Amino acid sequence: xxxxxxxALMPLMRRxxxxxxxxxxxxxxxxxxxxxxxxxxxxxxxxxxxxxRFANPLGLAAGFDKDAAAVLPLLRLGFGFVEAGTVTPRxxxxxxxxxxxxxxxxxxxxxxxGFNNAGLDSFLARLRDLPRPLPGVLGANVGVxxxxxxxxxxxxxLCRAVAPLADYVTVNISSPxxxxxxxxxxEDRLRAILRAVDAPAxxxxxxxxxxxxxxxxxxxxxVELCVGQGVAGLIISNTTLARPETLRSPxxxxxxxxxxxxxxxxxxxxxxAARRLAGPRLVLVGAGGVASGADAYAKVKAGASLVxxxxxxxxxxxxxxxxxxxxxxxxxxxxxxxxxxxxxxxEA
Numbered sequence: 001x002x003x004x005x006x007x008a009l010m011p012l013m014r015r016x017x018x019x020x021x022x023x024x025x026x027x028x029x030x031x032x033x034x035x036x037x038x039x040x041x042x043x044x045x046x047x048x049x050x051x052x053r054f055a056n057p058l059g060l061a062a063g064f065d066k067d068a069a070a071v072l073p074l075l076r077l078g079f080g081f082v083e084a085g086t087v088t089p090r091x092x093x094x095x096x097x098x099x100x101x102x103x104x105x106x107x108x109x110x111x112x113x114g115f116n117n118a119g120l121d122s123f124l125a126r127l128r129d130l131p132r133p134l135p136g137v138l139g140a141n142v143g144v145x146x147x148x149x150x151x152x153x154x155x156x157x158l159c160r161a162v163a164p165l166a167d168y169v170t171v172n173i174s175s176p177x178x179x180x181x182x183x184x185x186x187e188d189r190l191r192a193i194l195r196a197v198d199a200p201a202x203x204x205x206x207x208x209x210x211x212x213x214x215x216x217x218x219x220x221x222x223v224e225l226c227v228g229q230g231v232a233g234l235i236i237s238n239t240t241l242a243r244p245e246t247l248r249s250p251x252x253x254x255x256x257x258x259x260x261x262x263x264x265x266x267x268x269x270x271x272x273a274a275r276r277l278a279g280p281r282l283v284l285v286g287a288g289g290v291a292s293g294a295d296a297y298a299k300v301k302a303g304a305s306l307v308x309x310x311x312x313x314x315x316x317x318x319x320x321x322x323x324x325x326x327x328x329x330x331x332x333x334x335x336x337x338x339x340x341x342x343x344x345x346x347e348a
Contacts (some may be wrong), residue, residue, distance in 0.1 A: 001121075014322045017098060018279070020103055022100065022314070031073065031076060034225035034318045038254075041056045042193075043107065044337075047196040047338075050167075056078070056079075056080075057304075057306045057327075058079055058307055058324055059082065059083060059285070059308045059309075060081075060310065062172065062325075064138075064314075066087070067117055067118045067123060071127075071138060072133070072134065077318045078321040079166075080306070081137035083141050084127075085117070085140055086117065091162040092115060092117065095112050098322055099111060099112045099256070101258065102257070103127070103249035103258075103260070105249045106246075106247050107260050107312075108261055108312060110252075110254045111335065112256030112257070115143050115145070115146065115175065123140075138162055140165070140166035140169050142159060142172060144177050151193050152192050152196045156193075157291070168205040170235060171197065172238075173185050173208065174237070175238060176213075177257060185218075186328035187222065190208075191225055194229035194230075197229075205233065208233075209235055210235070210238065211240070219270070227278065234274060234285070236304075237263075237284040238287075239256075242267065244256065258289065260312070261288075268289075275303025275304075275310075284304045285306045286307045286308070287309070291299065291311075293331055297331045301347040304344065305344050
């Protein structure tokens with residue numbers, strides 16, 4: 001089966017509830033039913049970032065493959081990198097179902113999953129079982145349990161555990177679905193966590209994932225804090241609690257984090273602000289609303305060296321990966337840009 005054929009089946013998947021469809025998608029990936037993209041990437045899309053080489057800048061955001069169950073099949077679809085997780089120290093079931101909702105009229109998703117995952121031991125076992133070298137970059141996204149969490153203890157433990165098996169580690173302090181988690185974005189709490197993580201001693205790049213709902217005046221201090229603590233980059237951004245008035249779907253009132261097309265403008269504006277503040281001192285990963293080459297290009301020009309998608313992939317299916325890369329390469333040729341790296345931050 002090819003990615004294009006797998007994508008053609010997406011309308012059938014949308015006849016069942018979103019979480020069931022997501023489970024089916026992971027099972028199909030593990031079974032090799034989503035196909036693979038064997039075509040080489042345009043050399044203009046290659047990116048050097050975080051001390052790593054990415055064949056292309058397009059990544060799959062955390063949350064799709066929480067338990068690292070389909071890393072290799074996902075990379076074979078043509079992603080430059082895949083971020084597995086979020087993984088917590090202990091297994092947890094997450095919030096009650098239903099907890100994942102399609103807003104099809106808005107090309108958006110609302111989720112209140114609550115870090116459901118099989119826990120660290122299972123996650124590590126799956127990472128150890130992966131054949132090496134992988135055909136792309138692997139990130140590991142870590143978070144804390146809903147109950148019994150001690151962030152200054154748990155985040156360093158998680159980072160040390162996954163670092164030998166991943167190319168980079170992301171500290172997730174911005175999911176809206178674990179009570180109190182976003183409070184960790186406060187300057188004092190984040191400083192304590194990052195000091196305990198000790199990124200320079202970890203041996204792998206550490207990223208911090210921020211929420212798009214941060215107050216504008218909070219961002220400068222967080223950028224400087226991350227630079228000062230040896231963080232390599234920021235992922236901007238996670239899902240939003242905001243509900244734009246433009247939403248049309250009957251599901252728009254569901255509680256949880258909103259992702260997809262309605263997040264594109266806000267997350268890109270925040271990305272641009274972070275680029276102005278950080279300059280070249282931090283690698284920025286643009287996430288939120290990416291569903292086309294033009295969306296990815298907008299993120300790059302706003303300051304992102306790398307780009308992640310999730311909701312766009314859920315709607316577009318496996319064929320979207322190649323389509324975005326082809327569109328992005330065409331946009332570079334249109335603008336006379338020889339390398340994607342030359343476009344990073346040109347509009348910031």
